[in-house]
Amino acid sequence: MEKLILKSGRERSLVNRHPWVFSGAVKTLPKSENGDIVEVLTNHNELLGYGFFSPNSQITCRVFEFTSEHISLDHNFWKNKIKRAFELRKKFIDENETNIYRLLHAEGDFFPGVIIDVYAGVAVVQLLTRGTENIKHIIYEALTELGFAHIYNKTKSSTQRFEEVTTESAWVAKPHIMPVECIENGIKFLVDVEKGQKTGFFIDQRENRKTLGEFSKGKKVLNTFCYSGGFSLYALEAGAELVHSVDSSKDAIEMCDRNVEANFPNTNHQSFVADVFDYLKQTEIDYDIMVLDPPAFAKNARAVQNAARGYKNLNLTAFNKIKPGGVIFTFSCSQHIDRDLFRKIIFGAAADAKRNVRILKQLTQPADHPINIFHPEGEYLKGLMLYVE
Ligand code: SAH
Numbered sequence: 426m427e428k429l430i431l432k433s434g435r436e437r438s439l440v441n442r443h444p445w446v447f448s449g450a451v452k453t454l455p456k457s458e459n460g461d462i463v464e465v466l467t468n469h470n471e472l473l474g475y476g477f478f479s480p481n482s483q484i485t486c487r488v489f490e491f492t493s494e495h496i497s498l499d500h501n502f503w504k505n506k507i508k509r510a511f512e513l514r515k516k517f518i519d520e521n522e523t524n525i526y527r528l529l530h531a532e533g534d535f536f537p538g539v540i541i542d543v544y545a546g547v548a549v550v551q552l553l554t555r556g557t558e559n560i561k562h563i564i565y566e567a568l569t570e571l572g573f574a575h576i577y578n579k580t581k582s583s584t585q586r587f588e589e590v591t592t593e594s595a596w597v598a599k600p601h602i603m604p605v606e607c608i609e610n611g612i613k614f615l616v617d618v619e620k621g622q623k624t625g626f627f628i629d630q631r632e633n634r635k636t637l638g639e640f641s642k643g644k645k646v647l648n649t650f651c652y653s654g655g656f657s658l659y660a661l662e663a664g665a666e667l668v669h670s671v672d673s674s675k676d677a678i679e680m681c682d683r684n685v686e687a688n689f690p691n692t693n694h695q696s697f698v699a700d701v702f703d704y705l706k707q708t709e710i711d712y713d714i715m716v717l718d719p720p721a722f723a724k725n726a727r728a729v730q731n732a733a734r735g736y737k738n739l740n741l742t743a744f745n746k747i748k749p750g751g752v753i754f755t756f757s758c759s760q761h762i763d764r765d766l767f768r769k770i771i772f773g774a775a776a777d778a779k780r781n782v783r784i785l786k787q788l789t790q791p792a793d794h795p796i797n798i799f800h801p802e803g804e805y806l807k808g809l810m811l812y813v814e
Pocket of ligand 1: 626627649653655656671672673674700701719
């Protein structure tokens with residue numbers, strides 16, 4: 426196996442089990458292709474672990490196993506990673522209540538480069554690098570062994586471009602008719618894994634939706650960037666006075682309407698295909714609660730400044746609009762904006778709006794999106810529940 430040798434003094438983060446090797450830390454590159462498995466060694470030829478080589482990325486190598494001993498990377502090695510991830514989910518996911526969950530969360534399950542989401546028994550695999558693409562058949566086989574009859578491979582266009590992943594989006598086992606009928610905390614959701622955004626649903630907001638529900642009884646709720654209506658449905662279930670859902674995607678709003686219809690027909694819900702910034706500026710409704718859950722504004726480290734401006738603008742607009750005593754649930758899912766920076770941005774918006782703002786609750790991702798403690802970047806979903814005087 427080819428070897429990647431680190432520069433002297435650059436092994437610290439690897440010794441601390443951070444799974445990424447950045448290009449600047451590498452002394453000797455392996456003679457390997459994109460996606461090949463390599464040994465990662467210190468400058469003194471001590472083995473630190475094994476990783477997927479990714480020569481075109483800033484992250485030259487993604488380590489999936491830290492070990493000072495040579496080990497066999499056979500089929501069972503990979504299957505065990507998936508089985509362990511599945512076992513963990515089984516400890517807290519009650520499928521009678523919630524059958525939408527993330528089975529495997531890349532670095533969070535010590536398996537960088539792959540995500541597996543489950544929708545009522547339909548497994549959706551997202552291969553994010555060439556390295557995991559090379560072993561995709563083992564991944565599919567592991568899922569079959571775990572009892573998943575329907576398996577869909579969903580490829581992101583950005584990974585096709587940047588990581589040279591070539592597998593097309595397609596069913597790899599027994600197609601399922603779309604949409605899949607699922608439940609989350611007992612609420613019905615239709616999920617289109619083929620045409621929907623991401624793998625079909627924003628699974629990571631499950632607990633935050635529940636929190637919103639706890640505060641929504643009798644309230645006027647505005648759910649911006651609503652996608653298929655996740656937050657809206659929890660507000661309706663709680664008995665909100667009215668719920669308005671806004672998204673710029675017509676397909677998302679159609680799904681949102683179908684989800685409302687499937688659960689709470691004849692409730693006071695209205696949806697709007699609109700740009701959130703425009704909607705917020707023109708609305709004259711005195712909402713009690715607003716949800717701000719935009720897509721990741723910072724897709725890479727260079728975009729952080731512009732993204733920060735975007736988040737500030739959005740939150741400032743909401744602070745200017747919300748009535749005294751109103752509550753805002755605000756989120757960022759940009760990995761490149763950490764919890765502290767996000768809070769500073771919100772602080773700036775509150776200061777500009779000249780409103781007294783208090784944090785009632787800090788919000789994050791649920792347990793099926795575990796954060797590898799050695800990989801703080803895995804804590805990508807940040808949220809604040811704010812009380813605005
Ligand atoms: N809160 C949602 C997930 C939001 S994902 C949930 O719980 O499921 C972000 C959504 O924002 C996407 O549906 C996307 O279509 C929408 N979007 C992106 N830019 C927008 C804009 N400027 N105005 C309105 N919607 C936008």
